[in-house]
């Protein structure tokens with residue numbers, strides 16, 4: 001088997017890492033930056049920290065601040081126009097997955113204009129050219145969009161989210177500066193952190209997993225499990241560790257894929273605008289139960305990485321039970337809702353949600369093949 005690995009050209013981790021942005025822009029000979037973010041991140045003085053770095057270095061930039069959570073096709077189309085109008089030769093994306101994903105779509109289309117309709121990039125995108133250089137600065141600790149080769153866009157007309165996978169879209173530079181995540185409120189921190197845990201677990205059990213990515217995913221599970229609770233309480237060490245844990249998970253899953261937690265989460269965000277991390281966190285337990293028999297010894301390793309003691313003395317059945325219990329406890333401790341009905345999800349939509357999940361690009365990666373009926377029942381089990 002030949003296993004491909006794609007990572008950023010350069011990444012910086014640590015408090016103050018955003019100061020490296022100026023050197024990176026200058027050493028790459030970039031002249032004009034499109035800064036992609038949202039209004040809240042400017043108002044909360046998060047994105048402004050990056051503006052100060054560029055101001056101090058006399059770097060020319062213009063700000064596109066219209067990103068919405070679960071970004072839409074309109075965000076992409078407007079972003080492309082903005083990028084052309086301001087003649088940017090690079091993008092600095094400051095935000096969570098939404099700002100970074102939109103930046104990827106814009107940067108890809110600028111260099112591959114024949115794909116102006118972003119829908120044509122769904123799945124494995126057949127682009128020919130590397131996207132405009134992106135320097136991605138993450139402000140949440142979850143999606144790891146700064147290191148992945150995926151982006152996810154919402155098609156509001158069709159009520160669906162679609163995933164595009166393209167080696168040409170990876171940010172050249174990733175900046176993981178825990179200080180940029182300090183302002184996350186507890187709920188956002190919990191949801192995005194659980195998204196990171198899902199990436200690590202789905203990446204570890206997905207069909208394409210191999211030793212290199214196992215190493216990343218198990219380390220990520222260990223870091224996330226020991227630091228998410230503290231991070232949600234606002235402890236600086238927890239925040240810093242989560243920033244690292246989610247990045248390591250991204251290095252792994254981006255190269256091997258995910259599974260049906262993600263396929264089933266995408267339609268919930270498309271139809272109900274459910275935050276991505278919340279949707280993933282709620283679906284993780286039922287999907288882990290569904291996949292258990294198809295994962296060999298893997299849940300034992302996940303349980304151990306999550307801090308469960310004496311896993312090697314357990315039968316595999318016990319180890320799987322302990323693994324699922326550890327996930328459930330972490331999710332409850334950080335306040336993730338338990339029932340989809342709490343978020344307004346309705347029985348009448350389940351068929352559409354399940355059909356949409358079946359068509360999602362993450363579905364083939366699931367360790368156990370799922371039928372439409374089984375996916376419907378998984379939604380129902382937490383309705």
Ligand SMILES: NC(=O)c1ccc[n+]([C@@H]2O[C@H](COP(=O)([O-])OP(=O)(O)OC[C@H]3O[C@@H](n4cnc5c(N)ncnc54)[C@H](O)[C@@H]3O)[C@@H](O)[C@H]2O)c1
Pocket residue numbers: 038040041044046068069070071095096097098099101139140142143144145148149150151152180181182183184185188192195276277
């Ligand atoms: N590219 C990938 O590989 C990948 C992987 C998983 C998910 N995604 C996608 O990423 C998106 C979700 O991204 P996300 O979970 O990072 O959230 P997000 O980018 O949608 O941000 C959610 C909200 O949090 C706010 N926010 C972000 N950082 C903050 C901070 N430091 N302080 C205060 N508020 C802050 C934003 O303003 C926004 O309103 C979804 O569309 C999802 O499908 C992408």
Ligand SMILES: [Fe+2]
Pocket residue numbers: 143195198199262276280
């Ligand atoms: Fe995710």
